[in-house]
Amino acid sequence: MRDNRCISIVGCGSMGFALAHRLLLSGFTVVMGSRYPDKRKETEFEIVSIDECIRRSTIIFIAIHPEHYIDSLVSHLERDPSLLNEKILVDLSNQTRKKLNLNEPSNADQSVRYGFSSSSTSTGT
Numbered sequence: 001m002r003d004n005r006c007i008s009i010v011g012c013g014s015m016g017f018a019l020a021h022r023l024l025l026s027g028f029t030v031v032m033g034s035r036y037p038d039k040r041k042e043t044e045f046e047i048v049s050i051d052e053c054i055r056r057s058t059i060i061f062i063a064i065h066p067e068h069y070i071d072s073l074v075s076h077l078e079r080d081p082s083l084l085n086e087k088i089l090v091d092l093s094n095q096t097r098k099k100l101n102l103n104e105p106s107n108a109d110q111s112v113r114y115g116f117s118s119s120s121t122s123t124g125t
Contacts, residue, residue, distance in 0.1 A: 005029050008053045010073060011063035012040055015092060019061060020045050031056045035072055050076050054083045062091045069093065 006029040009016045020030045024044070031046045033053025040047045050072065054060055064072045077083055 004058075006031060006057040008033060008057040008060045009063055010050055010053055010060060011092075012047060013063065013065070016061075016063035017043070017045075019063060019092070051080070051083065054087070058086065059088045059090070060084075062089065062093060064093060066093045 005027065007023050008031050009020055009023075010033040012032050012034045016032060020032060023030050031048060031053055032043075033050040034040055034047050035050065037047045037049055048056070054076070062069075062073060
């Protein structure tokens, strides 16, 4: 069931929780997706599996480290490519200048390579 005021966030790190807190203060219901939802501490947010998190809303923020992109997101989408049908996906991941390798694809480019997006826009810094 989708709640029009519900926003999903994949990732339970500091960026995910900071965004979740701001969205909650703005009146949104927030559900967070984790690879290990049972291991997460009690929070003010509902923490569920990544699959359930994606299913729960139309707008999904991806707040995971680039090195976890494949095992945190792509593996779930390979099992069920329809998870992203009719969804708005906002990728918050960003490489630091220290780790930035312009020869490696961005997460948005990887999602296109795996066939989960019809278009990709990535910006370099």
